[in-house]
Amino acid sequence: MKLLNQSLTYLSGFILLIVTIWSVVFYFSMLNEIKSSIDEELENHKRLIISKAESDTTIIQQRDFDERNYVIREIGREPALSFRNRYIDTLVYMQDDDDEEMELEPVRMLVTAFENNGLYYELKIINPMLEEDDLIKDLFWFVLLLYIVLVISIILINNIILRKLWKPFYEFLGQLKNFRLGNSKNLPVIETRTKEFNDLNNTVNSLLENSIEIYEQQKQFIGNASHELQTPLAIVTSKLELLLEQNTLKEEEAEHIAGILKLIERMVKLNKSLLLLAKIENRQFLNNSIVSFNKIARQLTTDLEDLASYKNVSVELHERAELQAELDPALATIIVTNLVKNAIVHNSENGAVSITILENSLIVSNTGARELDKDSIFERFNKTDQNINGSGLGLSIVYAICGLYNYKISYSFKEGKHYFEVVI
Amino acid sequence: MKVLIIEDEQELLEAIETSLKKELFVIESADNYLKASEKIALYDYDCILLDINLPGGSGLDLLKELEKLDKAGNVIIISARDSLDDKLLGLELGADDYLTKPFHLAELNARIRAVLRRKKLNGKNSIEVGNVILDIHERQLLVNKENVSLNRKEFDILNYFLTNQNRLVTKSALAEHVWGDHYDESDNFDFIYYQIKNLRKKLSDSKAEIEIEAVYGVGYKLIEK
Numbered sequence: 087m088k089l090l091n092q093s094l095t096y097l098s099g100f101i102l103l104i105v106t107i108w109s110v111v112f113y114f115s116m117l118n119e120i121k122s123s124i125d126e127e128l129e130n131h132k133r134l135i136i137s138k139a140e141s142d143t144t145i146i147q148q149r150d151f152d153e154r155n156y157v158i159r160e161i162g163r164e165p166a167l168s169f170r171n172r173y174i175d176t177l178v179y180m181q182d183d184d185d186e187e188m189e190l191e192p193v194r195m196l197v198t199a200f201e202n203n204g205l206y207y208e209l210k211i212i213n214p215m216l217e218e219d220d221l222i223k224d225l226f227w228f229v230l231l232l233y234i235v236l237v238i239s240i241i242l243i244n245n246i247i248l249r250k251l252w253k254p255f256y257e258f259l260g261q262l263k264n265f266r267l268g269n270s271k272n273l274p275v276i277e278t279r280t281k282e283f284n285d286l287n288n289t290v291n292s293l294l295e296n297s298i299e300i301y302e303q304q305k306q307f308i309g310n311a312s313h314e315l316q317t318p319l320a321i322v323t324s325k326l327e328l329l330l331e332q333n334t335l336k337e338e339e340a341e342h343i344a345g346i347l348k349l350i351e352r353m354v355k356l357n358k359s360l361l362l363l364a365k366i367e368n369r370q371f372l373n374n375s376i377v378s379f380n381k382i383a384r385q386l387t388t389d390l391e392d393l394a395s396y397k398n399v400s401v402e403l404h405e406r407a408e409l410q411a412e413l414d415p416a417l418a419t420i421i422v423t424n425l426v427k428n429a430i431v432h433n434s435e436n437g438a439v440s441i442t443i444l445e446n447s448l449i450v451s452n453t454g455a456r457e458l459d460k461d462s463i464f465e466r467f468n469k470t471d472q473n474i475n476g477s478g479l480g481l482s483i484v485y486a487i488c489g490l491y492n493y494k495i496s497y498s499f500k501e502g503k504h505y506f507e508v509v510i
Numbered sequence: 511m512k513v514l515i516i517e518d519e520q521e522l523l524e525a526i527e528t529s530l531k532k533e534l535f536v537i538e539s540a541d542n543y544l545k546a547s548e549k550i551a552l553y554d555y556d557c558i559l560l561d562i563n564l565p566g567g568s569g570l571d572l573l574k575e576l577e578k579l580d581k582a583g584n585v586i587i588i589s590a591r592d593s594l595d596d597k598l599l600g601l602e603l604g605a606d607d608y609l610t611k612p613f614h615l616a617e618l619n620a621r622i623r624a625v626l627r628r629k630k631l632n633g634k635n636s637i638e639v640g641n642v643i644l645d646i647h648e649r650q651l652l653v654n655k656e657n658v659s660l661n662r663k664e665f666d667i668l669n670y671f672l673t674n675q676n677r678l679v680t681k682s683a684l685a686e687h688v689w690g691d692h693y694d695e696s697d698n699f700d701f702i703y704y705q706i707k708n709l710r711k712k713l714s715d716s717k718a719e720i721e722i723e724a725v726y727g728v729g730y731k732l733i734e735k
Binding site: 321324340343344351354397 | 522525528590611612614615677700702703705
């Protein structure tokens with residue numbers, strides 16, 4: 087959930103709560119205010135009636151709530167003297183504008199007592215009250231409207247102001263998402279006066295600079311280390327070859343030396359692969375030209391036919407289209423070579439390898455027993471049990487080259503066959 | 511034949527010297543820029559092996575000097591740097607070949623022989639051993655003056671062996687030379703045995719006076735019978 091929507095959810099929840107509490111408090115204080123205002127009115131009315139009753143005796147005759155809003159009835163002295171003003175909420179039959187017939191309406195009634203010419207009377211005055219359910223209904227709708235207006239304004243404010251405030255953050259995030267160690271030249275920048283964002287920028291950049299430095303060091307280390315190994319390996323190879331040419335060696339000694347030479351050659355090859363990987367990752371191959379994969383595949387099938395027939399593996403080349411791309415010719419050859427050689431070496435007895443060239447992809451497939459682990463297959467030094475002598479770098483090199491040129495490489499296993507596809 | 515080795519790594523220099531002395535070359539060596547520059551100016555060599563990283567200067571500068579003296583054509587650069595730029599620059603400056611360390615002595619030998627052959631263009635471009643003549647230009651094998659047909663790989667193998675007569679040719683050196691540099695992963699070069707077997711049969715059928723011997727399972731050696 088986006089930050090914007092999250093804050094909106096919380097805000098709308100809290101606003102609902104606040105508005106509800108506020109409307110309840112408002113309702114009761116309003117009601118109170120109305121009642122006290124009516125009570126004052128009733129009090130005033132009472133005084134008027136009492137003073138009028140002294141001169142006008144007809145007033146005292148008022149027995150029912152007819153056209154007037156009061157009734158008077160005579161009472162004894164004792165109850166009159168102990169009488170206190172009472173305000174009562176009660177119901178009276180009335181007919182309003184909006185009523186079709188008489189119905190019970192809420193009224194405020196003042197019950198009091200007074201003395202007139204030595205006689206004691208009880209006086210009841212009524213005043214129509216607000217209909218509470220109407221008030222609640224109205225209030226509810228108003229509150230709801232207020233709530234909706236508030237939420238809509240918050241959404242708008244959120245969208246305009248917060249979006250504007252957070253814009254640098256989202257831009258920064260976008261830059262970070264696209265950042266690739268070793269590939270991206272520029273560090274992500276944030277253009278803002280917001281302190282927090284600037285802090286974030288500085289923190290992230292110092293972290294990135296650290297990582298870049300380590301990455302570069304590691305890259306250079308592998309390259310330099312394998313480079314420095316070249317000369318000693320050259321010396322050992324030459325010396326062992328010279329040693330083996332001596333006729334004074336005993337058979338057993340010579341076999342030991344031959345064994346060592348084989349191991350040294352494996353080291354040489356491993357070292358070459360590491361150097362190649364380092365060079366690919368350092369982008370030291372920039373001699374791009376138009377390369378035909380068809381040509382490479384054709385040459386390769388000839389070069390590898392002896393290895394294939396030794397392994398009892400058939401190699402078929404299907405050229406469905408002419409596939410050309412602009413890349414370093416040496417790297418193009420390595421892509422095809424490593425995939426095809428891999429397919430020949432890791433094959434079952436009497437197996438088959440097929441190289442298919444389509445308009446924009448190269449597919450190398452071979453028979454195999456079981457599916458390989460898709461996640462680790464392109465990792466360095468990932469060895470299967472069949473491949474004891476391999477360096478475990480062949481596929482990593484292909485993967486690195488594909489990465490360099492943004493080609494897509496994928497592995498799949500269908501009906502007892504491994505498929506490696508490079509989409510150019 | 512006079513060969514100059516310019517290489518600062520003493521051990522490697524000695525190994526190359528030992529190997530080339532077996533080919534009966536006259537060897538001189540220089541282990542830094544100054545010595546090399548002096549020798550180049552004073553003497554003529556049939557072939558110069560040139561390392562690029564030298565104490566006191568770059569081998570590429572020596573190459574420029576050689577080019578001025580019109581002597582660059584018989585230079586083989588031997589460098590630990592497998593960089594295409596260096597290679598292109600070196601070849602542009604007139605070097606004949608570029609060999610990356612580490613290399614097989616047999617391969618170095620073959621490259622030197624190739625330089626020497628190219629130098630004397632008017633001489634016959636063929637190798638003769640006993641009753642065997644390998645015509646490199648026509649890609650033909652003649653045994654007792656009779657043509658023995660070879661496929662491409664058999665010819666390349668025999669050529670490599672004849673260039674390295676009486677010398678150990680390891681399977682990996684042979685595979686790299688004949689089958690291309692595709693074998694950085696599989697350590698098993700047994701597949702080359704089939705071509706060797708066919709070649710041996712053709713040689714013995716035609717009664718050639720040469721023989722390919724196996725050497726301790728690590729390679730082969732061509733000897734004159």
